[in-house]
Amino acid sequence: MNYDLPNDVLAEILVQFPLKSLLRFRLVSRSWNSLITSQSFIALHLSHSMDAAGGTDKDSSIFLRYYSHSRGRLINTVYRDDGGESLTEDQELEFPIKNYDNYNYVGACNGLICLADYDINHLRVVLWNPSIRTCICVPIPRLIDTDNVHIYTFGFGFDRHNEQYKVLRMIYAVGQNYRRLVQPEVEVYVLGTDRWRSIDCHAPYVVPESSSQAFFRGGIHWLGCREDHSTVIVVFDVQEEVFRDIEIPDNLRQRNINRLSVSSHGDSFYLMECDPWRGGRCLVGVFDIWVMEYGVKDSWTKQFSIDVRDHGKGLLKRVLGFRKDGKILAVNREEELVSYDPKSQRVNQQQGICGLVKSFEAIPHLECLVLLNEKDGFDG
Template sequence: MSGGIFLPEEILIQILLKLPVKSLVRFRCVSKSWDSLITHPSFVSLHLSHAMAGHDRSVVLLRHYSLTQRKERNTLYLDGESFLEHQELEFPLKTHDTYYLAGSCNGLLCFSDYIINNLQVILWNPSLRKCVQLPIPRFIDTDLTHTYVLGFGFDTRRVDYKVVRLIYILGKNWSVIVPPEVEVYELKTNAWRGIQTAVPYVIPESSSQAFVNGAIHWIGYNPADKVAPSPRSIVVLFNMQEEVFGEMELPKGGDYANRLNLSLAVHQDLICLLHCHPMEEDGHQLYGVCWVWVMKEYGTADSWTKLFTINISEHGGIGRILGFRKKGDALLVTHNDELVSYDLRGQRISRLGLYGVARSFEVIPYMDCLVLV
């Protein structure tokens, strides 16, 4: 532009890296060169690294089916001293199908529907208000009864997002047959491919996942591990770079026979185990006490450390533990489908005024990112 100020590209990049996604999307209209720079994979990667370095986790995305409004809500909350509603987002797909969160990583969310034989998987970038619907997976045409497990994460070597899918055939009495078929989706190629790898593990369909240290982690078991009355529970992991499976031990001395009482999360960038003790209340499955463990040295079973004990049995029990807030408190769903904040040190409950179907609640760290731009 005549009379304008010329900025070397290196300086321009350093300026743009500090801007939020909303501004960068607008600035794509400045010129073709700006559009090319902002949408270039190297800038997208740099912007993500810059966002992660300064990310204070002060914003979270809360998904739930509101009992008061009778609809599903996707809402951003400011997670400071209080928990304040900031902005409601529209879910990108307007269908009658119900989508559940399969995983989240670096501001990108992976969802799947509940239809087993017509599987739909989408990646959603809430900061861009954009989604990508993945191609139909390869192994869906079997006539045999089957179930599947999804995992989502980031491959730092290939600088690419991946979805891994395990397909288990069900035998007599609904027994799970191993090994499963395994396929991997890569965002860069927008295609699924089968991988040949030995997978002796069974991962229950209901198992939560945690993406830590370049690997996806689930609660599972090895059916060949003959320990009465059932195989012992372990952490099953899938390394995104090497595309191989492995296992890690759970903390010693615990009763992990019922895998429905176990879930995984991320706490301060460490893999976290939530081990809950059930209580019966009006026929509903609730938890009176939950123990929070973290693995302080990744891959070392002896480094599991019990951080907290959550006990709200006197308040009616816990329906679910959703995650942890910026200041360290836990977000819980109580016996009456209410979302509350629990002070782990003071062991006090703060009511947030939010009610919903317990299983519909998801709390997801929100991060500005340009992925899918």
């Protein structure tokens, strides 16, 4: 290969190579290392990876995170999804921060995973790129110096217009009867800066820290409650830094928020409900999945119900998300990862993967070079 090619031409050639090759290519010369670690090439590689991930002829990857009972710790593994009955293990990864028992999953975007330590004495937030095994700790947010108890909810997303990754923190004061006081204080951290900043915005919602989160069309989506206690989808526009909401189906507005979760798959946005009292009796394992024409309330349609009541291992306890071919990843009552095919209504075990139900996170995985040139934090 000609080393004297113009940088823009060389970049268009190199971006076609796998990420592991690019990391090796950094050793070819100083100029190649400078090119591969430049912000412009990292952005070009990300755009190329996102386009490739949308191709129907490509295998997709899933990053699976869960607490294993047998191994007594959190497991982080990348699996290939080639459309077969089971996922294929690609590689297991060690988290760079060794003492991380308190780090909970916040969200993921473009190959980066955001984790937060909810210990009130620390409130550390880290961004991890499993592809290059690099993790950075963002600046510690300010402590709220009042006598009130506070609860924190985090979010994570990408401002594509400004090419900025942002971490959001909502700070709720707790008043009488342990009720959260609306409105929360809101702070934002932008990757590459050295501080959190407060933003003045209208956010009349309570978003539980345990709410599921989906980044979709430039917005961080949670399930939250208005002051009248009705459930709504809360959206934070990462570019404009404003909140808005999306109405959910009328018959779900008064549901227990813990029964609901949000997810996205491709160009579709989903609302999922676990209803353990279908038909007036407890039926663990009944799930309804709703899809909408994004932003149009009257377009909500129940796409299908998952009703697995064979009184065996098939009973589902938690839905995690979607595989590339539309199969649904879930955890059954035996705490095993399974794949459910809504067409055939069959449940297939996924290689005997078992763990604590609430610990499972199944995250679409995208290889990227983001954080490659970050200097601060932890490097695995």
